[in-house]
Amino acid sequence: MDFSTEIKDLFLKNRRYKGKFQYTVPSPSAYPYQWLWDSCFHAIVLSYFNLTDAKKEILSLVSNQFEDGMIPHIIYWRNLTHSKFLKINWGKKGTSTITQPPMIAYAVWQIFEKDGDKDFLEGVYFHLYNYYLYLLKKRDPNMDHLLGIINPDESGEDNSPRFDEPLGLSPNQTLEENIKRRLQLVKQNIECNFDLSFCMKNFFWVKDVPFNSIMIENLDILAKIAKKLNHPTDASFFKNEADKISWAMRRLMLEDGIFWSIYGDDNKKIKVKTWSIFSPLFAKILTPKEASKLVQNNLCVDVKFWAKYPLPTVSLEESSFDPNDFWRGPAWMASNWFVYKGLRNYGFDKEAEKIKKSSQNMLQISGFRERFNPLNGEGLGAKNFTWGGLVLDMV
Numbered sequence: 001m002d003f004s005t006e007i008k009d010l011f012l013k014n015r016r017y018k019g020k021f022q023y024t025v026p027s028p029s030a031y032p033y034q035w036l037w038d039s040c041f042h043a044i045v046l047s048y049f050n051l052t053d054a055k056k057e058i059l060s061l062v063s064n065q066f067e068d069g070m071i072p073h074i075i076y077w078r079n080l081t082h083s084k085f086l087k088i089n090w091g092k093k094g095t096s097t098i099t100q101p102p103m104i105a106y107a108v109w110q111i112f113e114k115d116g117d118k119d120f121l122e123g124v125y126f127h128l129y130n131y132y133l134y135l136l137k138k139r140d141p142n143m144d145h146l147l148g149i150i151n152p153d154e155s156g157e158d159n160s161p162r163f164d165e166p167l168g169l170s171p172n173q174t175l176e177e178n179i180k181r182r183l184q185l186v187k188q189n190i191e192c193n194f195d196l197s198f199c200m201k202n203f204f205w206v207k208d209v210p211f212n213s214i215m216i217e218n219l220d221i222l223a224k225i226a227k228k229l230n231h232p233t234d235a236s237f238f239k240n241e242a243d244k245i246s247w248a249m250r251r252l253m254l255e256d257g258i259f260w261s262i263y264g265d266d267n268k269k270i271k272v273k274t275w276s277i278f279s280p281l282f283a284k285i286l287t288p289k290e291a292s293k294l295v296q297n298n299l300c301v302d303v304k305f306w307a308k309y310p311l312p313t314v315s316l317e318e319s320s321f322d323p324n325d326f327w328r329g330p331a332w333m334a335s336n337w338f339v340y341k342g343l344r345n346y347g348f349d350k351e352a353e354k355i356k357k358s359s360q361n362m363l364q365i366s367g368f369r370e371r372f373n374p375l376n377g378e379g380l381g382a383k384n385f386t387w388g389g390l391v392l393d394m395v
């Protein structure tokens with residue numbers, strides 16, 4: 001199944017311009033702005049069609065970097081009065097004030113590998129350097145070598161059941177209850193003027209497995225970028241930081257072969273099985289033996305993650321599992337892509353192929369939707385959603 005033409009058309013339709021900037025909206029009606037990890041996915045997909053467009057996607061994303069190095073998870077670019085997102089007060093005009101999984105270095109490297117354009121690399125290096133340094137310095141107040149998020153939205157998985165316990169919500173909450181609670185967090189963050197250490201220690205502090213796994217992979221890449229640009233000291237610094245995070249994940253998150261997200265000052269494990277348990281495969285931090293066990297005992301088990309249309313974001317065995325509810329069960333193309341890449345890292349090609357086929361089948365049955373019911377492949381949520389483009393990069 002080749003979706004290249006549809007993907008190319010969709011990305012053109014979702015393209016927006018503002019002055020000299022160009023970006024892609026995830027979905028024109030539901031998500032009419034620029035989002036951080038979405039733009040990284042977009043850049044990866046665009047790199048198959050047109051490297052200039054892929055570079056522009058990154059350049060618009062980093063153009064709104066904060067003074068302290070943070071890159072916000074939403075850039076509004078335009079004032080759209082009809083959008084529900086405008087109702088959220090993030091305490092700032094023009095952008096949000098939280099971030100999202102740090103996929104930028106990865107996306108930049110995908111582009112660089114295709115044309116070796118060092119000027120582009122040089123142009124974005126300063127932004128990358130400051131962003132990753134910000135995460136290392138500001139998101140780890142206890143010096144555990146693990147990054148903390150201050151709102152579930154920073155994980156990109158807004159209402160995932162991983163965050164129920166830290167939020168004080170029951171596994172059977174309603175979406176309204178969840179949104180209310182997340183908005184309360186934003187308000188608290190604004191009130192303390194985004195004093196990150198205070199926010200983490202008082203309101204919400206999750207050291208999430210995917211966020212840290214993504215950070216490791218991106219720091220490794222950033223080290224490669226630094227080396228390419230002749231910054232050997234930076235290169236060894238970033239590599240070293242990546243290693244420290246891997247060790248800390250092993251020390252504080254690993255139990256019985258599974259990496260669990262942890263929260264609070266005392267690093268309590270959140271034992272809810274979501275797709276996140278497979279994200280360390282993306283960062284290559286499991287031994288082959290550990291990886292094999294994880295895949296056999298969890299991924300390839302029908303009643304857990306091997307649903308008819310993998311990959312459910314939450315194990316079917318969890319009481320919070322709901323095949324239709326946002327990040328509480330449906331398959332999303334981003335998590336499928338991360339797990340695909342992780343499986344390929346370890347040579348689980350048959351399992352990776354099943355995820356790729358399932359992703360293609362869901363697109364075939366339901367079109368480019370935001371998410372899919374993993375039991376019957378039905379499309380859910382936003383339409384004309386760009387993440388389906390990631391099937392192109394399941395290689």
Ligand code: GLC
Nearest residue numbers: 026031035037038156157158
């Ligand atoms: C939803 C998703 C988030 C994504 C955003 C834009 O909020 O949960 O991951 O970045 O939509 O697509």
